[in-house]
Amino acid sequence: MNGGKQGALAAAGLAAFLLIWEAVPRFGLASPFFVPPPSDLPLTFWRELSGGYWGAAVGDSLGHYLMGLAIGTSLGVALGVATALSRRLECLLSWVVRLLRPVPGLAWVPFAIIWFGISERAATFIIVIGVLWINYYAAFAAARAVDRDFLELADAFGQGGHWSKLVKIILPGASGGILAGVRTGLGQAWMAVVAAEMFGIHGVGQRMMQASSLLATDVVLVYMVTIAALFGLTDALFVLIRDRVLAWQR
Amino acid sequence: MATVVDIRNLTIAYGNGPPVLSGFSATLPEHSFTCVVGSSGVGKSTLLRVIAELVPPAGGEVVVPDRGHDDTSRPFALVFQEPRLLPWRRVIDNVAFGLEGMALSHQQRLSRATDALALVGLAEHAGRWPHQLSGGQRQRVNLARALAVRPRLLLLDEPFSALDAITRHALQGELLRLARETGTSFLFVTHDLDEAVFLADRVIVLGGRPARVTRDFAVTMPHPRQRDDSGFVDHVRDLRVALSELLVDGGGI
Numbered sequence: 001m002n003g004g005k006q007g008a009l010a011a012a013g014l015a016a017f018l019l020i021w022e023a024v025p026r027f028g029l030a031s032p033f034f035v036p037p038p039s040d041l042p043l044t045f046w047r048e049l050s051g052g053y054w055g056a057a058v059g060d061s062l063g064h065y066l067m068g069l070a071i072g073t074s075l076g077v078a079l080g081v082a083t084a085l086s087r088r089l090e091c092l093l094s095w096v097v098r099l100l101r102p103v104p105g106l107a108w109v110p111f112a113i114i115w116f117g118i119s120e121r122a123a124t125f126i127i128v129i130g131v132l133w134i135n136y137y138a139a140f141a142a143a144r145a146v147d148r149d150f151l152e153l154a155d156a157f158g159q160g161g162h163w164s165k166l167v168k169i170i171l172p173g174a175s176g177g178i179l180a181g182v183r184t185g186l187g188q189a190w191m192a193v194v195a196a197e198m199f200g201i202h203g204v205g206q207r208m209m210q211a212s213s214l215l216a217t218d219v220v221l222v223y224m225v226t227i228a229a230l231f232g233l234t235d236a237l238f239v240l241i242r243d244r245v246l247a248w249q250r
Numbered sequence: 251m252a253t254v255v256d257i258r259n260l261t262i263a264y265g266n267g268p269p270v271l272s273g274f275s276a277t278l279p280e281h282s283f284t285c286v287v288g289s290s291g292v293g294k295s296t297l298l299r300v301i302a303e304l305v306p307p308a309g310g311e312v313v314v315p316d317r318g319h320d321d322t323s324r325p326f327a328l329v330f331q332e333p334r335l336l337p338w339r340r341v342i343d344n345v346a347f348g349l350e351g352m353a354l355s356h357q358q359r360l361s362r363a364t365d366a367l368a369l370v371g372l373a374e375h376a377g378r379w380p381h382q383l384s385g386g387q388r389q390r391v392n393l394a395r396a397l398a399v400r401p402r403l404l405l406l407d408e409p410f411s412a413l414d415a416i417t418r419h420a421l422q423g424e425l426l427r428l429a430r431e432t433g434t435s436f437l438f439v440t441h442d443l444d445e446a447v448f449l450a451d452r453v454i455v456l457g458g459r460p461a462r463v464t465r466d467f468a469v470t471m472p473h474p475r476q477r478d479d480s481g482f483v484d485h486v487r488d489l490r491v492a493l494s495e496l497l498v499d500g501g502g503i
Contacts, residue, residue, distance in 0.1 A: 157348035
């Protein structure tokens with residue numbers, strides 16, 4: 001199959017999906033409350049947008065998202081690289097990591113609320129937990145896999161200091177794996193944003209909860225599509241940046 | 251002629267194991283080209299790393315009478331067996347790698363790296379990524395990176411062993427040109443006897459277990475040497491006999 005054919009087939013799949021979705025409420029197979037037809041969404045979106053709800057919710061969610069992502073990613077990468085470089089640290093943390101790692105971000109919600117209240121910081125905390133371990137493991141594996149011969153090269157050419165080795169060998173050598181982890185985290189963080197905001201912190205998640213309690217399922221859908229679009233956008237932007245950073249790879 | 255490095259009674263061992271090489275002594279003068287020949291496992295690569303101060307010797311010492319008075323050169327530079335180029339650096343930045351710890355401005359580093367790259371004939375490839383080069387070109391960059399630090403002694407660890415014969419012969423010829431042009435001394439480790447006789451003005455043969463210096467002789471034929479010349483063929487044959495005797499005597503394999 002060539003590229004044009006693949007694109008046409010993908011568009012046809014999406015069109016069929018939307019048609020069936022539209023048909024289900026239109027032909028009375030399900031109530032429009034349960035399955036709002038997609039043709040209603042543009043109007044609903046316009047109402048949310050012109051009322052200022054959409055902009056405010058997305059703005060706040062983006063704030064939580066970027067803050068949580070930045071903290072969680074840097075913390076995870078730093079910890080992962082440090083653990084990869086120090087056997088001692090690896091041993092020290094191994095059981096702590098095994099204990100904390102399987103606890104899902106959502107399970108921290110009660111503590112987030114007790115520690116930070118219903119606040120932006122609580123949402124940020126949930127997102128940090130949501131992306132921390134992905135980045136930790138990705139960075140750990142990537143830094144561990146850096147060719148040890150490059151470290152000998154650094155020693156042989158007067159770049160044997162810890163800082164030189166970290167900045168000139170380990171980090172660039174691990175950058176591919178680290179960025180793969182960051183990218184996974186980009187998606188995880190959106191899930192965490194919605195989950196965290198459902199507990200009353202202002203943003204997209206809270207708006208969805210409000211709408212669903214009023215059975216305004218079309219509004220819920222508008223925000224579902226919004227999240228998908230935001231994720232698509234952040235991912236596309238990230239890929240652009242990543243491809244520049246990793247231009248040296250084949 | 252001034253001594254670049256004086257290696258005294260060196261013993262090499264892996265970890266706390268028994269020595270693999272013992273009693274190695276050699277004085278390497280300026281403008282010299284020395285080949286060390288021996289089968290695998292006699293510690294040839296480790297010998298270079300001990301001289302480069304990457305690995306401590308199990309015994310003996312390496313004396314460097316003159317380490318230079320400024321921070322713009324290094325006494326030794328290592329040319330690795332495989333190119334070992336950093337894939338995330340462009341060719342020119344790979345060559346400049348060893349200059350980054352030195353008291354040089356960015357401009358000076360760039361010009362030294364450019365000069366070194368020109369020496370190996372790759373000036374026009376400065377902006378490429380390592381994966382865009384052929385195997386022979388990568389090995390030239392490996393060489394240029396070592397030349398850029400202006401070492402008094404270049405330590406080469408079988409750098410041409412993975413190349414095809416045509417490329418290998420071309421690079422051997424270039425290495426001799428570089429030796430003339432730069433005035434650097436060369437210590438070249440190889441198991442290729444033909445290569446040793448082609449390049450060296452002195453060949454040191456290691457053998458036995460633990461390995462020792464079993465032959466140490468000068469090659470006085472003028473350059474460029476012809477591989478089908480009778481003197482050349484004799485030298486290679488002598489070396490082969492010397493090494494095979496060692497294998498029989500020392501039970502060395």
